[in-house]
Amino acid sequence: MTDNPYLTHRKLxxxxxxxxxxxxxxxxxxxxxxxxxxxxxxxxxxxxxxxxPFTKQPYSKQYKTLLEARKKLPIYAQMDEFLKMFSEHQxxxxxxxxxxxxxxxxxxxxxxxxxxxxxxxxxxxxxPEHVAAMSVAKRVADELDVxxxxxxxxxxxxxxxxxxxxxxxxxxxxxxxxREAMNDPTLERYSTIILDEVHxxxxxxxxxxxxxxxxxxxxxxxxxxxxxxxxNALKFQKYFNLRSDxxxxxxxxxxxxxxxxxxxxxxPEFDYVEAAIRTVLMIHRAEDxxxxxxxxxxxxxxxxxxxxxxxxxxxxxxxxxxxxxxxxCIPFYSSLPPQQQQRIFDSAPGPRTPNGPTGRKxxxxxxxxxxxxxxxxxxxxxDPGVSEQKVYNPRIRVESLLVSPISRAxxxxxxxxxxxxxxxxxxxxxTEKDFKNELEEGxxxxxxxxxxxxxxxxxxxxxxxxxxxxxxxDVPAPEALMRALELLNYLAAxxxxxxxxxxGAIMAEFPLDPQLAKMLIVSPEFKCSNEMxxxxxxxxxxxxWLRPNNQRREADAAKALLTVPDGDHLTxxxxxxxxxxxxxxxxxxxxxxxxxxxxxQADNIRTQLKSIMERFDxxxxxxSDEKKLYQNIRQALVxxxxxxxxxxxxxxxxxxxxxxxxxxxxxxSCGLGTQPEWVIFNEFVLTTCPYILxxxxxxxxxxxxxxxxxxxxxxxxxxxxxxxxxRVVNKKAGKMGRxxxxxxxxxxxxxxxxxx
DNA sequence: GAGCACTGC
Numbered sequence: 045m046t047d048n049p050y051l052t053h054r055k056l057x058x059x060x061x062x063x064x065x066x067x068x069x070x071x072x073x074x075x076x077x078x079x080x081x082x083x084x085x086x087x088x089x090x091x092x093x094x095x096x097p098f099t100k101q102p103y104s105k106q107y108k109t110l111l112e113a114r115k116k117l118p119i120y121a122q123m124d125e126f127l128k129m130f131s132e133h134q135x136x137x138x139x140x141x142x143x144x145x146x147x148x149x150x151x152x153x154x155x156x157x158x159x160x161x162x163x164x165x166x167x168x169x170x171x172p173e174h175v176a177a178m179s180v181a182k183r184v185a186d187e188l189d190v191x192x193x194x195x196x197x198x199x200x201x202x203x204x205x206x207x208x209x210x211x212x213x214x215x216x217x218x219x220x221x222x223r224e225a226m227n228d229p230t231l232e233r234y235s236t237i238i239l240d241e242v243h244x245x246x247x248x249x250x251x252x253x254x255x256x257x258x259x260x261x262x263x264x265x266x267x268x269x270x271x272x273x274x275x276n277a278l279k280f281q282k283y284f285n286l287r288s289d290x291x292x293x294x295x296x297x298x299x300x301x302x303x304x305x306x307x308x309x310x311x312p313e314f315d316y317v318e319a320a321i322r323t324v325l326m327i328h329r330a331e332d333x334x335x336x337x338x339x340x341x342x343x344x345x346x347x348x349x350x351x352x353x354x355x356x357x358x359x360x361x362x363x364x365x366x367x368x369x370x371x372x373c374i375p376f377y378s379s380l381p382p383q384q385q386q387r388i389f390d391s392a393p394g395p396r397t398p399n400g401p402t403g404r405k406x407x408x409x410x411x412x413x414x415x416x417x418x419x420x421x422x423x424x425x426x427d428p429g430v431s432e433q434k435v436y437n438p439r440i441r442v443e444s445l446l447v448s449p450i451s452r453a454x455x456x457x458x459x460x461x462x463x464x465x466x467x468x469x470x471x472x473x474x475t476e477k478d479f480k481n482e483l484e485e486g487x488x489x490x491x492x493x494x495x496x497x498x499x500x501x502x503x504x505x506x507x508x509x510x511x512x513x514x515x516x517x518d519v520p521a522p523e524a525l526m527r528a529l530e531l532l533n534y535l536a537a538x539x540x541x542x543x544x545x546x547x548g549a550i551m552a553e554f555p556l557d558p559q560l561a562k563m564l565i566v567s568p569e570f571k572c573s574n575e576m577x578x579x580x581x582x583x584x585x586x587x588x589w590l591r592p593n594n595q596r597r598e599a600d601a602a603k604a605l606l607t608v609p610d611g612d613h614l615t616x617x618x619x620x621x622x623x624x625x626x627x628x629x630x631x632x633x634x635x636x637x638x639x640x641x642x643x644x645q646a647d648n649i650r651t652q653l654k655s656i657m658e659r660f661d662x663x664x665x666x667x668s669d670e671k672k673l674y675q676n677i678r679q680a681l682v683x684x685x686x687x688x689x690x691x692x693x694x695x696x697x698x699x700x701x702x703x704x705x706x707x708x709x710x711x712x713s714c715g716l717g718t719q720p721e722w723v724i725f726n727e728f729v730l731t732t733c734p735y736i737l738x739x740x741x742x743x744x745x746x747x748x749x750x751x752x753x754x755x756x757x758x759x760x761x762x763x764x765x766x767x768x769x770x771r772v773v774n775k776k777a778g779k780m781g782r783x784x785x786x787x788x789x790x791x792x793x794x795x796x797x798x799x800x
Numbered sequence: 801g802a803g804c805a806c807t808g809c
Contacts, residue, residue: 173807201809219809246807342805379804410805432805445805490807498809555809587804652809712801731803 073097074159080131080267082157084124090156098161098188098195098212107189114187117145118298123153129293130157134260135268135284139277140297142460146271147176147240148184151213155188158236158267160212161195165235170218172246173415174200181205181215188213201555202648218248219555225252226505226552230259236267242280243272243453244415245489245518247499254515255506257284273453276485283517302463308476316428317345319473321352323426324406327471328357328371334423334468335392335405337413337461341432341447346375346408347593353406361396369393369401376409379586382641388419414457423468427458429483436493438524440704441687443495444730451484489518496520497558500528501537504544505552511542531687534754535562550660554653556584563684564653565662570676574666575617577657579677581650582616583726583738588642589713599637606636609717610674611740613681613726620646678724679746685724686751690736691765692721699723699736702755702765711735721768722747744772 073093077086091111096103114120119140129136130153140146151169160167171177181198190196197206199216206214218239225231237256242249256268270280277294284292313319320338327336340346350373357371370393376385393403407419411431431450436443450458455472462468472479491499500511508514511525532538535558537548544552551561560580567576582588591599606622608614623643626632633640657664667673682689690699690708697719699708708728710716716723716739726738747755748769757773760766 217808219807223809244807248808342803344803377804378806412806414806434805447805502809591803711803713803729803735802737803 077156077159079159079163080157082127082131082159084127087123087127087153087156096189099190101189103189106186110187114145114149117149119145119149122295122297126150126153126295127157129295130154130267133293134264134266135270135286135292136295137277137281137284137292138269138271138295138297139273140271141273141299142457144297144299146297147171147180148187150269150271151215151238152184152188154236154238154267154269155213160235163235164209166211166233167213167236167238168221168231168234169213169215169238169240170221170249170252171215172218172241172244172249174217175417176241176415177215177217178205184213184215202652218246218252222248222252222255222502223555225255226502229507230263231266234266236269238269238271240271241273242270243276243486245487245491247490247494250489250491250517251499251503253280253283253517257286257515260284261286273457276453279517302465302467304459304463304467305469306459307469307471308479309473310475312475312478313428313473316430316473317349320426320428321349321356323471323473324353325356325360327424327426328404328406329360329368331424331469333402333404334466335407335419335421336424336426337419337422338406338408338426339414339428339431339458340408340410341430342410343375343377343379346377346410350375350408353408365396365400367401370396370403371406372403373406373408376407376413378410378412379639381590381639388413392421413461414454418464419461421465422461423466425459425462425468425470426473427455427470428473429455429478433488434493436495436524438495438521438527440706440728441495441527442706442728442730442734449483451487452479453486455479455483491516491520492518494524496524496528497531498556500525501532501548501552501558504532504538504542505549509542532558534687534751535559535684537562553660554656556580556653559684559688560584561684563680564657565660566683567680568663568665570680571665571667572673572676572680573657573662574664575673575677576680577650577653577664578620578646579613579617579681581646581653582620583613584649585642585646586639588616588619588639588646590637590639592637595637602636603715607715608674609715611678612715612738613740614674614677615715616738617677619643620650623647678740678742679750681724681740682742682746682750685726686747686754688725688728688736689742689747690723690725691768692719692723693764700763700765701728701736703760705761705763705765706734708734708736710739711737713737714739716741744769745776748772748776 073090073095074097090097094102138146138150151167154167158167177198177200181196182192185192185196188196193205194207194210196213197211199206199214199220231237239249239252242253260266260268270284272280281292281294320340324336324338340349353373360368361370372393374387376388388407392405395402405421413419429450430447432445433448434443435446459470462470503511512522529538529542533540536545537551537558539545550565551558554561560583564576564580567573589603606615606619608618619638623633630640633643667676689702691702693700697709701708720741722742722744723739724742725736729735729737755769757766757769
């Protein structure tokens with residue numbers, strides 16, 4: 045694990061100084077344990093022992109306290125049943141809602157039965173979110189009475205809290221395990237792999253399910269456990285049936301949280317925001333003490349709702365000072381600075397007068413609060429039944445955000461927040477009939493609503509030959525696959541037969557979109573890899589520009605000072621360089637309305653990418669001539685993003701994307717000083733109108749020179765764009781006497797040669 | 801002249 049290049053940071057730990065030698069006369073708690081034949085009584089006896097079988101140390105006091113708490117979980121009573129099932133089956137599907145303790149307890153039971161530490165193997169448990177991986181690992185380390193990072197650890201992108209040869213239970217993010225599979229296709233070092241939260245249907249979990257199903261056939265010694273929160277386990281159960289005569293068993297873990305009363309509206313609500321505000325105020329007027337969690341879709345909606353709730357609540361308070369307490373309304377969404385995000389953990393306000401009614405806290409949040417986050421004091425949940433979700437249109441290659449109905453699983457997850465501290469109530473702003481008949485059972489899989497270029501590259505690297513017939517749990521649209529294959533072919537990551545090229549193999553090693561990986565890898569040829577490294581990192585993080593509602597003009601003015609008129613990509617470079625020159629100063633970012641958090645993240649990513657570049661001998665090169673440098677940077681951009689070029693049409697500032705012929709406009713946040721004839725862009729979003737974001741000027745000769753494959757004019761639709769390109773080709777032919785459209789091919793050939 | 805819901809490598 046220590047040579048894993050995706051981990052750039054390794055936490056220092058105090059080594060266990062106690063002797064690890066065991067006393068031969070001492071009775072061993074795991075005596076008589078046969079791997080995978082362990083029974084409930086055996087485990088219970090071992091748990092009550094004085095010595096920790098994994099550290100050979102006496103148990104601490106904390107261990108006993110935690111053990112008593114574990115015994116109260118419903119799953120503790122099911123130990124015998126689970127261990128028997130684990131002994132008898134290779135694959136198990138487990139269902140249990142949040143609060144069932146499955147994430148902490150099942151992996152421990154598996155460790156007791158599988159005994160990975162005596163075989164030199166590891167039990168893995170995947171999580172979609174890194175926060176969950178860290179916190180669950182900490183909890184389980186405490187429960188097993190071991191030091192976090194030794195017998196029990198976690199691996200997430202920037203942190204490896206494991207010890208090679210010692211760690212036998214590892215919680216890791218799903219992407220991490222998928223990355224590992226790229227270089228170890230049978231995941232040999234694991235004896236059991238537990239996929240948790242599979243109902244969330246993240247891209248990585250979906251792919252892992254397919255891979256594991258495949259590996260299970262080749263490795264009968266590998267056990268697989270799939271854990272989900274919904275009732276829709278049948279789909280997973282069916283999917284994992286390897287043979288028709290052996291059925292994958294289902295293990296159910298009951299919930300152990302407080303009861304939650306669920307209410308529905310009689311009629312559908314047309315204005316869910318208005319209904320939500322009304323419901324919050326109704327709770328405030330009529331219900332007992334307890335805080336409220338309201339789910340809305342986005343920043344603007346949340347800020348407006350907070351303002352209205354506050355106004356009305358103040359009115360109520362003034363009219364009925366003796367019966368109604370004060371109310372605070374706290375917005376919560378991802379782009380909020382961390383300090384303001386912390387406010388959701390503040391306690392509710394006290395009474396306004398010494399003996400008056402006590403106050404109430406209302407948290408108005410996006411989906412960010414739906415999973416793996418507990419806000420203390422929440423007793424009431426208001427759920428309008430919608431969230432903003434990403435949708436991908438492969439035809440025009442555009443991702444956009446759309447307000448859509450949530451799934452039943454999501455609705456249940458939202459409701460569960462009402463029962464964390466005591467029994468609570470959930471108000472659903474839709475009818476029970478709609479809940480039962482209209483909402484989808486589970487979350488719409490990410491694989492069906494994403495751009496798949498990165499995933500397809502990973503699959504090919506994993507050795508998957510036939511992407512169309514791959515055993516997906518939900519098959520993506522053929523058009524989405526085709527678009528991905530086409531892009532990877534133009535980028536020279538795949539050859540014309542769909543085989544991985546040497547370049548593609550390197551691209552797959554970068555945790556980046558293929559376009560970004562390509563431009564970074566070729567950038568030494570343009571003598572600007574140092575700068576491209578920065579730009580790539582900056583393009584991998586969310587928007588760094590802050591623009592608070594009441595300080596827009598100040599924010600825009602600050603941004604103007606950092607803007608490079610030649611293009612937004614160069615502006616990103618400038619922002620990062622200034623950030624470093626100002627010693628990563630928090631005040632500097634604050635004064636320039638920049639997100640310290642995003643810049644810090646870009647810096648982390650830059651470090652990680654740099655180490656991967658070093659591994660592949662990709663040199664870091666700079667040019668001192670700034671004019672030349674700026675030009676070369678934009679040429680390198682063309683090598684990755686040639687499919688995202690637009691040409692100006694007429695004088696009204698409209699642009700037409702090449703080949704796709706979409707009418708787009710420069711986003712108002714674009715910092716270009718003029719409206720150049722040709723631009724390259726990073727993102728195409730559909731909001732009030734189609735906009736292109738992060739835009740730089742390019743010269744048409746570069747398009748022909750560095751991506752001749754794509755800019756082969758015979759494949760172009762007739763129109764102004766083609767005519768403009770034709771003029772460039774003619775001019776060039778006149779000047780140079782030939783049309784060198786093969787630079788793209790040449791550079792990849794050069795790279796191929798170097799690798800062999 | 802206007803927005804990025806949310807994860808993750």
